[in-house]
Amino acid sequence: MSWGCFILLLPSGATTSSKSVTCHKICLCASNIVSCSKMNLTGIPMTFPRYTAVLDLSFNQISKLKAEWTPVKLSMLHSLLLSHNGLTFLSSEAFLYVTRLRYLDLSSNGLKILEEFIFEPLEHLEVLLLYNNHISQIDRTAFSSLNSLQKLYLSQNQIQRFPLELVKERNRLEKLTLLDLSTNRLKLLPIQELQVLPAWIKNGLYFHNNPLPCSCELYSMLASWHRQELSSATDFRDDHTCLLPGTQKEKALTLELNKVHLNCSAVTILDEEAYLEQFIRLGCDTRQRYMLKSWVLPGNVQLSSGNQSSRVLSDGSLQVGPITLEDSGIYTCYAVGESFNETLYVTVLVHNATQAGGQEGMKTAYTTLVGCLASAMMVLIYLYLTPCRCICCPVQGLDKRAPGDSLHSSILSPPFNRHVAYLDPKGLLEQNGRLTKSLAHSAPLPQLSIGCKHNSSTGITDILLSFLYC
Known part of the structure; x- marks a missing residue:
């Protein structure tokens, strides 16, 4: 760590007590920086000056960080270095007197468990280094109170569960921009949840060199991150490996x-699809969180305040609507940040129909299908389940010679068996088949005879024909 980045100013009036550490004998002191690195310390028996801003205790043999390691409150301390000590124990009250810490280095130690609310007093902490330990268990509340944390290094441990709550759930760390989980024992990633995260979070999400099983879902996610030029994918391209199926691993x-x-x-980036009269929202998903964003409409048209159909929202996204056919085309988002600028393109394809119209078409097709099925069922019921009783058949049996059961009647009636009304031709026809004059003018209406026949051998052709006739 470079010491040149710290301001070496001694506060006016600051003095060291007789119990304070003796500089130039046990530790090295440079104004408000105290360095006790590589002093073979097995504990922290001394008291440090209250004005200490940077305390380096790395490369010693301090195995436990107890609650009383500093009996005085170090309100000026913002950086504490404890790497390479063989630390195996952290007291739940170890950080009560150093609540102003912004940088804490606990890397390269022997920590195995991070208990609940272990870092709770450190509400100002911005960088936490825990890499190269033996951490296998992390309580879900271990980092919950670190509202200012920006970078969390957990690589080279034995972590098996991806801590999704740190980047997604309600208690996620709002300012976290870097989460390093590389070189652990992760065997499963919540791919769907990670895909929907903002680009500025995915840009600092490192999970390379883990025993992840190979899958097309993993490839698709990483390939899309690579196309977006996210650092987590591009900087360690050759370190993103997976285990192929089989016993060889x-x-x-x-x-x-x-x-x-x-x-x-x-992997392809899908265009945005829209329908007429719809409202859509186009996101400008940048790799850096806070950027100044501006939009250019299709045809290289600058977005003006007088535009009624397009407006930039508070988060930098663009709302377009109600959609018209003229809204099709390529939308350009220009993002300006502190360290780099980005240009993103979104292609919008507008369908020449309203979304409601498409749904009505589906409803009409569905209604037609249901109607056809209901008609077919009614035909089957009519053919096979209609009872033939004396009440519906006053004439018990038909004369085979009757015209109603003859070839002539079959020409006029459908080729399937059902209840049929027959005209009684007795006395109505002459020998040449014509009506007599007297009957043609004065005869009453002919009597109807109802016949009922069921034929169990009716085939599929009869059923189809019956459906057509009905």
Whole structure:
């Protein structure tokens, strides 16, 4: 760590008590910096000056950080270095007197468990280094109170569970921009949850060199991050490996899965689709959280305050609507940040229909299908389940010679068996088949005879024809 970045100013009137550490004998002191590194210390028996801003206790043999390691409150201390000590124990009250810490280095020690609310007093902490320990258990509340934390290094441990709550859930760390979980024992990633995170979070989410199983879902996520030029994917491209299926557990480059092994399909960025009269929201998902964003409409048209259909929202996204066909095209977002600038493009395809119209079409098709099925069921019930009783058949049996059961009647009636009304031709026809004059003018209406026949051998053709006739 470079000491040149700290301001070496001694507060006026500051003095050291007789119990304070003796500089130039036990430790090295440079104004408000106290360095006790590589002094073979097994404990912290001394009291440090109250004005201490930087305290370096690295490369010693301090195995326990107890609650009373500093009996006085070090309100000026903002950086504490305890790396390479073989630390195996952290008291739950170890940080009560150093609540103004912004930088805490506990790397390269022997820590195994991070208990609940262990860092609770450190509400101003910005950087926490815990890499190269033996951490396998982390309580879900261990980091919950670190509201100012920006960078958390947990690489080179034995962590098996991805701490999704740190970046997604309600109690996630709002200011966290870097989470390093590389070189652990992660065997599963919440891929769907990670995909929907903002780009500025994914840009600092490192999970390379873990025993993850190869899958096309993992490849698709990493490939899309690589296309967005996220640092977590591009900086460690060759370190993103996965284990191929099989007993050999052979490693393969995750970004090469589309060429060999699993033959995953290429990753493409889908365009935005919209319908007429719809409102859409176009995001400008940048790699840096706080950036000044501006939009240019299709046709290189600058977005003006008088534009009624497009406006920039408070988070930098663009709302367009109600959509018209003229809104199709490429929208450009220009983002300006402190360290770099970005340009993002979003292609919008507008369908020449309203979304409600498409739904009505689906409803009409569904209604038609249901109607057809209901009609078919009614036909089957009519053919097979209609009872034939004397009440509906006053004539018991039909004369085979009757015209109603003859070839002539079959021409006029459908080719399937059902209840049929027959005209009684007795006395109505002459020998030549014509009506007599007297009957043609004065005869009453002919009597109806109802016949009922069921034929169990009716085939599928009869059923279809019956459906057509009905």
